[in-house]
Amino acid sequence: MPDSAIEMIGVNKWFDDFHVLKNIDLTVAKGEKVVICGPSGSGKSTVVRCINRLERHQKGVIRVDGIELTDDERSIIAIRSEVGMVFQQFNLFPHLSVLDNLTLGPIKARGLSRRDAEDRARQYLDRVRIPEQADKMPGQLSGGQQQRVAIARSLCMEPKVLLFDEPTSALDPEMISEVLDVMIGLAEDGMTMVVVTHEMGFARKVADQMVFMDAGEIVESGPPGPFFEAPKSARCRQFLSQILKH
Amino acid sequence: MRTPAVLALLLVLGACSSSATWGWYVIDPRTAQGWTNVKFLFNGMAATIQLSLLAAAISMAVGLLVALPGFSEKRGWRIVNRVYVEFIRAIPLLPMLFWVFYGLPLIFRSMGLNVPIDAFWGAVITLAISDSAFTSEIYRSGIQSIAKGQTEAAQTIGLTRAQTMRYVILPQAIRRILPPLANQFIYIVKMSAFASVIGMQELTRRANELVVTEYRPLEIYTLLIFEYLVLVLVISAGVRWLERRMGSNERG
Numbered sequence: 423m424p425d426s427a428i429e430m431i432g433v434n435k436w437f438d439d440f441h442v443l444k445n446i447d448l449t450v451a452k453g454e455k456v457v458i459c460g461p462s463g464s465g466k467s468t469v470v471r472c473i474n475r476l477e478r479h480q481k482g483v484i485r486v487d488g489i490e491l492t493d494d495e496r497s498i499i500a501i502r503s504e505v506g507m508v509f510q511q512f513n514l515f516p517h518l519s520v521l522d523n524l525t526l527g528p529i530k531a532r533g534l535s536r537r538d539a540e541d542r543a544r545q546y547l548d549r550v551r552i553p554e555q556a557d558k559m560p561g562q563l564s565g566g567q568q569q570r571v572a573i574a575r576s577l578c579m580e581p582k583v584l585l586f587d588e589p590t591s592a593l594d595p596e597m598i599s600e601v602l603d604v605m606i607g608l609a610e611d612g613m614t615m616v617v618v619t620h621e622m623g624f625a626r627k628v629a630d631q632m633v634f635m636d637a638g639e640i641v642e643s644g645p646p647g648p649f650f651e652a653p654k655s656a657r658c659r660q661f662l663s664q665i666l667k668h
Numbered sequence: 669m670r671t672p673a674v675l676a677l678l679l680v681l682g683a684c685s686s687s688a689t690w691g692w693y694v695i696d697p698r699t700a701q702g703w704t705n706v707k708f709l710f711n712g713m714a715a716t717i718q719l720s721l722l723a724a725a726i727s728m729a730v731g732l733l734v735a736l737p738g739f740s741e742k743r744g745w746r747i748v749n750r751v752y753v754e755f756i757r758a759i760p761l762l763p764m765l766f767w768v769f770y771g772l773p774l775i776f777r778s779m780g781l782n783v784p785i786d787a788f789w790g791a792v793i794t795l796a797i798s799d800s801a802f803t804s805e806i807y808r809s810g811i812q813s814i815a816k817g818q819t820e821a822a823q824t825i826g827l828t829r830a831q832t833m834r835y836v837i838l839p840q841a842i843r844r845i846l847p848p849l850a851n852q853f854i855y856i857v858k859m860s861a862f863a864s865v866i867g868m869q870e871l872t873r874r875a876n877e878l879v880v881t882e883y884r885p886l887e888i889y890t891l892l893i894f895e896y897l898v899l900v901l902v903i904s905a906g907v908r909w910l911e912r913r914m915g916s917n918e919r920g
Binding site for chain 1: 825827
């Protein structure tokens, strides 16, 4: 078994003529928490979306838990079954109750019985601290609750890696901490996480590795201590001073 | 608003007096002959309804079958969808009806098959196929209106493309598809009148036949128009009821 959960070697991607990812090298060890930050349009979301093939990379190698991600449908399915994802816009299924949102994947993709899937769903709703919302529709929940349901929905697939694409950016300020608390809990339990976020307080607390991206490149990466105290590059220094100013 | 109402009233009142131009007696249910004529006309109703329902059901099924390849990642499948829609949509209903009724049996015969196509089935096939190009486009726009994030979320929890469509996209799209589909159904009911030209005994055919014997086109065709109006109003009410039921589900 490989030690790294995710390996990206020389990954490049273009949207038509636009070079969005330039030679991305990133290794995420098992149990490691990586926080990616950078200005908007820097390619940080695209990196995360390449890992489970929501975007196709054109050059380079991506391996998840030793499986190489290729155009082969089987490799894509194998990797998606190990990787959960939490989106900025939650993307809950609005026509299904919270419980049905959580059981759909386990029942249809994993072949669990409804009973087992519901047991599992309730267990993870407990974990994100909203067991009482199981029978509501997503539209009846606050943004923070919806995002926690979305996290529980990913957890129900029992992934080895969780990707977060700006999970708190669409939330009202008073709801951000309830989502971050859940994420910190997951981190403490040893989940491998790749998080795109601007929440630097969260990053300082949980990150093992910080990554700063700009214009499609990884400009700087390293452990959070030196990263925050003494960023090496001018661009990173400038970015951090801007988002930490207030 | 008031002027047309007054005019309409005058028209009806004027019609009731037996002047030289109006002769409501032909469809006056109080007289024996009038009652026979009215029954003759309304007897076409069942055929019109059967024809429309069957054509609409087939059109909805075929439309979905045609719409799905339009979402394929493979270009060949998308071309199949485009060619079907563009081609079928371009054929006027009446020529297509003639082609199906008079032409299609010849094709079957040349293949050694004996498939008789009577007026009813000729009309059903024509209406269904002609309409399916439009229902297919309705499905397409309804499905495309569901945000991309829904598909992505479904993919990340391991659903296949077919499962994503079945459990995530279609249940949401159906609410946006239903109102324009209802429009199409109304359109089918009205277009079913064309079946009269190949001899199917539906509402319009019956009216035509009665006009030939009674020579009272104005009165008979007026009643015919009201027969279609009643049908369409009933459909509209049904659709509104259905929409309300589905709408309340969604909010939940």
